[in-house]
Amino acid sequence: MISQNIKSKLAGGSAIRKMFEEGNRLKALYGAENVFDFSIGNPDLEPPREVSEALRELADNPTPGMHGYMSNSGYESTRAAIAAKRSAESGLEINAGAVCMTVGAASGLNDILHSLLDTDDEVIVLAPFFMEYSNYIANHNGKTIIVDTGDDFMPDIDAISKAITPKTKAIIINSPNNPSGVIYGEEVLSSLNTMLKNQDHVIHVISDEPYIDLVYDGLTVPAALKYIDNLIICFSWSKSLSLPGERIGYTLVSPKNEDYEDLTAAIVLSNRILGSVNAPAIWQKVVERSLNAKVDVANYEYRRNLLYDNIIDAGFDAIKPSGALYIFMKTPEGLTDAEFSAICAKQNLLLVPGASFSRPGFCRLAFCVSEQTIRGSRRAFYAVAEELGLTARKEQ
Template sequence: MIAQHYKDMLSAKSVIRQISEWSTARGQEIGYENVFDYSLGNPSVPCPARFTDTCRRLLADTDPVTLHGYTPTLTLPDVRTAVAQSLNRRFGMDYTAAHIFMTSGAAGALAHALRCVGVPGQNVVTFAPFFPEYKPYVEGAGLTLRVAPPRCADFQINFDALDTLLDENTAAVLINSPNNPSGTAYSAATLTRLADVLRAASQKFGHHIFLISDEPYREIAFGGAEIPYPAKFYDDTLTCYSFSKSLSIPGERMGYVAANPRCEDADSIVPMCGQISRGIGHNCPASLIQMAVKDCLDVTGDLRVYETNMQLIYDELLSLGFTVVKPDGTFYIFPKAPEPDANAFCRKAQKYDLALVPGDSFGCPGYFRMAYCIPTEKVRRSFAALEALMAQEYGVTKQ
């Protein structure tokens, strides 16, 4: 007998992936260079040469049995030490190897973090707009996802809604800064207030409410701004990270969980992750890639193109009358659709070979996401299609 739950999921596949598949199919008809595919957040810049060179060196010079063997259950100690030292240098923290656990990307990090702090039947609170995969991540851990409605004026936290969602069964609050899909980074003022709310709620309900901070876009920040580090504001924080965006290596599936040394049972979190791995199959992420990222912790790919693309698209959207919050980072922008039904708008966009993702699955109906990790020349060429869409479907011309 098959598992009906997963069969049922076949009828609710990721909207992002569905639109990406449409783009691929359309590209086979007219040439993919003529499809303006803003669907999938797949990094478009090469990984840094240092990462490639490190991999070559490791393959050439490291004993193959050591290089390709199983890593320890708690992952490679020297890599964990290096990650801790990098975070300490950058953010003024005091991690040690005992607080770092390497994972198969941010998804693996979240899978471990959720199980570390929640038990089936509890709830996790997040804020719209949010990454749609949070729902299966959370439900897969036996927890329930509660979503605070968006504060669309700036996409900071809706604190009035948060107060109504926290209760005695809340295990954690899950944040993503900079955010997919809005590109907004939570300000220091927002994080200070969130920490105050969580401390008060933890005292009220008689248990520690954790903050799970999902940070795969941390290095993609615009205007020279530094993204505030949430664990600096709240002790009971588990930070989940991926090298997919900073090093442009999403296919290598490498990230980590970092437990704030001052969180509840801080010294138990990493050993617990080792036991969780036994049950969910995320154990022993690739040894070669663990070793390679160790030497690339303080470098990134050339991420400047994302800010260039953002500014071009932001200016174009404003010139066409869109309501849009300017991103602080990531490679996403999240405008308000020109009609209440963003799904209808995105279907119309496909007639102009524009692949846009409606915001409903992000918990924000009436908005749409553009993932602008595409070549800048293609961004520029897409504007003719966007202008034709707005003129022919909505009677709006560029100002």
């Protein structure tokens, strides 16, 4: 018999998955070109040239043992290259020992949480947030403490401070953010650090950074390493190099972290005992050779603009995302997110209600879908707006 724990999770299901299945059902009924499915954030750009070149080179020039077991933290040369890159961006002296190669960010986050949490320890997350955080925290018997961000989706330092208890072990931040697309500025990071350093016990900041390279409008993401001391970074190439199926990422403990020695050792052990053992060997070599490459970010920016214009022109409201792959649009007044998404579904327009990110009043749309889908959806947005009596800001 399966555990009660997993049984209750199976019964809960995932709103995004359900939406995905609904999308497939509608596509079979009406044809794919008439369904505007913005529910799943699957990066759809091809990886950059550096990735296929590295793969070819590795296949053509095999070295003895290249498919063998290795240190649980990964290849020294890959970790040293990452450490050098992060040193250059932060001005800190970071060495390979700070880095542990992981099976994507999902595994990195689990390694970090396993390393930090005793039963009932608390982890603060900032709503809206990537819903898997609660599962990952529960995996290690921790408790998720949800703190709302402000209207601009920026961390509210006072609210975070009020949520801290003697059991608070960590806070997870995610910038650029899934689902809001906002980037946390230097001042926010500094004040978070100051507030946390004034507490009477160490509280780690876990910076989940899978979208750090997907940034628009010429903006840059402030390096958390510069502003936060008790920092643990979790990075993944799922989005930067469009490799979500290959499962490759890393964790990095800041040299300023008060628990540096214990944490670096604990994360490597967690990587082993949680079952990853080590990150995929070939992909470590590939990312080492592609460290400064990224997908065609301008292409995502172009599609962000198209989708954002559809939403705004039709008469809806949304904060324009500065990064990541999503627009978190406001649910029109007087409707619940479920009611609004049901009205959208009548026009074959699929989006994810904000409850899935613990932030009702909004719905998420992923813009990593074809340009044709985004262009085709314009009439659906106008049809929904008309049904709701909204005034369009521009001609359809």
